[in-house]
Amino acid sequence: MSNYNDDLKWRYATKKFDSTKKLEESKLETLLESIQLSASSYGLQPYEVLVIKDEDIRKKLHPAAYEQPQILDASYLLVFTANTVIDEAYLDDYMENIVKTRSMKKEDLSGMKDMIMNAVISQSNEAKIEWAKKQAYLALGNLLSSAAHHKIDVCPMEGFDASQFNEILELKDKNLDTAVIATVGYRSEEDALQNAPKVRKPKEKLFHRL
């Protein structure tokens, strides 16, 4: 059995990808399934992910990510976006999915719907988008560990201009807002960072036992 934590020690935020080594389509599908299986608040998955292979689009985005080479050299650029319209219709879509997947009656879910209306949908738009972005980060965490498990490299990135990404990708019209991005592929042997010891908060500072 592979050791989960050893996989996490193997991974690192890859700065230099081997642009000649392309991620296989079947492995990309495995990673996307990991994202799809991520937990989210009430199961609402309030995000969508752009999976960008197209070189021209990546060239357009490159300056908006401070020209970091990963954008071009990795096999894929994943853009995690938050849904910006999370209203009753959005919730009804979700309810319909539950009804279908679990062969239930819509009436059986009315209590659940009321609860989510109250806890989530009734909040301000700004609060909902922040909430949605947190769920996207949870899914990003899942992508990182799934990739590590499969010996695939990822660089999670916050160093980009979200409003420029939104504009270039025409996300406003699609009711999406860029939350965080990640490049996926294989590390270059020349990337010295892969050998640097991991820097982490010591356990006694990170955890408090009560």
Place this chain on the structure above:
Amino acid sequence: MSNYNDDLKWRYATKKFDSTKKLEESKLETLLESIQLSASSYGLQPYEVLVIKDEDIRKKLHPAAYEQPQILDASYLLVFTANTVIDEAYLDDYMENIVKTRSMKKEDLSGMKDMIMNAVISQSNEAKIEWAKKQAYLALGNLLSSAAHHKIDVCPMEGFDASQFNEILELKDKNLDTAVIATVGYRSEEDALQNAPKVRKPKEKLFHRL
């Protein structure tokens, strides 16, 4: 080799824990190490996690989590909190950790320090706390998949009153703010939800290939 996505299909948000089946200390340590190894923006890990076994404290928190039984029945309650003071001194602590871990000179990191000062530390307190909470969600994602890999059950929870949690746990004085919580242990065989099919956005709605 265990299949990562099969583990994710096995997991579910456990509502009913078997209170007689306690999580072994060694397994808890494995999960905490997974959290510790989580990626975070610039590696800053701007959070701390309270690992609560104490029954009296959990009884106090129970009403603040709408009396959900997981709080009492699980083996541990993990409270992910964001650091609320992320200033130059906080960054210097981190820099010192890098210097020590990687046997570097402080001078070699001055460019990195300037960059993080500019990108993170200079932001408003409110923005930094939201940013910190997102990093905590990423770590939560890692906890969920590590637990699934080790056949340990978790219920990630947003259904709680954060200000009451902060007060009961006296977090303000410790410069911490509750972000999200999770209960950890083993599922009860009686929890019918473990057999319910997973409801997820279909791939064509979740992913957009470009």
